[in-house]
Amino acid sequence: MPKIVDRQLMQDTILDAAMRTFARKGYHAATIGDVALEAGLGKGTLYLYFKSKEAMTEAMADRHFTALSQRWMDDGECATLDDFLESLRSLADIPAEHAQFIPVFFEIFGPSFASQTFATRVESFFDRLGRHFAARIAGLQDKGEIAPHHDPASLGRALASMLDGLILHRGLFAISAKRQKAMIKEVLRLFDDGLRANRP
Template sequence: MPKIVDREEMQHAILDSAMKVYAKRGYHAATIADVAKEAGLGKGTLYLYFKNKEAIALAMVERHFKGMEDRFFQTESPETLDAFARSLSETMNIPDEQARFIRVFFEVFGPSFASDTFSAKVADFFDRLGSHYADHIRHLQAIGQIRTDADAAKLGRVFASLIDGMILHKGLFSISSARHDALRREALEMFVRGLVA
């Protein structure tokens, strides 16, 4: 009887293997054969799941942004400014595996930012994230936790940009977890002091 393989599970395993290969060898130097070997598959089997290296890279990016959406957008409105700051800090604290992906992302898709379509897709994610935080800020303003003269929409986008910058910093510059923790703490303490009602 043939072994039944969960297609989605296998695709994730291949993407994990590709991430390891791309992190070690670089996207452009790596081959489909390298990815297949890391995944413990033959090249032909790998092609049943992804038609080429570009399809693997695109799936990696889609999975990355889906993971970010699941993580960033599931938070409910906080009831205190301190709880909001803790939530932002947790969002900035990406696992090392995700941080390593950032270099691969820019190696593969850096030139794509010249494309209006690609840039618009990434910008849309951060627009939605900024709106999500703006809703939290408005809620905190309504319950007296944040100054009412703060522009919630602009501040929401500032927080989205801060999170993006902190995550990029960790991934691109291999900042240690201890240093990254200190940077997150200092940035958020500064914002909290400026927002207190």
């Protein structure tokens, strides 16, 4: 009887192996054979799941943005401005192992930004994140937590951009965890001062 393989699990195993291989050897130097070896598979088996390194890269991008969507947009209800600021703090304060893969991400996906299709995919993610933040802001305005003169749509998209910048700087410039936490603290203090309604 043929062995039953969980296709999604096998794809994830291959993509995890690809990320480790690209981090170690560099994306352009790594081959499909290197990825297969890292995954403990034959090249023929790997080709059943991904026809090329480019197809693997597309799948990695899809998985990356799906994971970000789940982490950044499934954060529950924010009943107060304090809840909202705490959710932003949690999102911006990424672990060291996540930060270490940001340069790898840009080596892998950097050239893809020349593709309008890929750039649109990334822009779409940040548009969705901006709308998510905008909905949070509008809800907090309705509760009297955030001053009414702020434009939720513009502010939400600006928050998405700023959060992205904090995370990128942590990974690209090897900012220490201590300095990152201090930067996040100051940014959130600025938001608190600027957003809170009826500040005494």
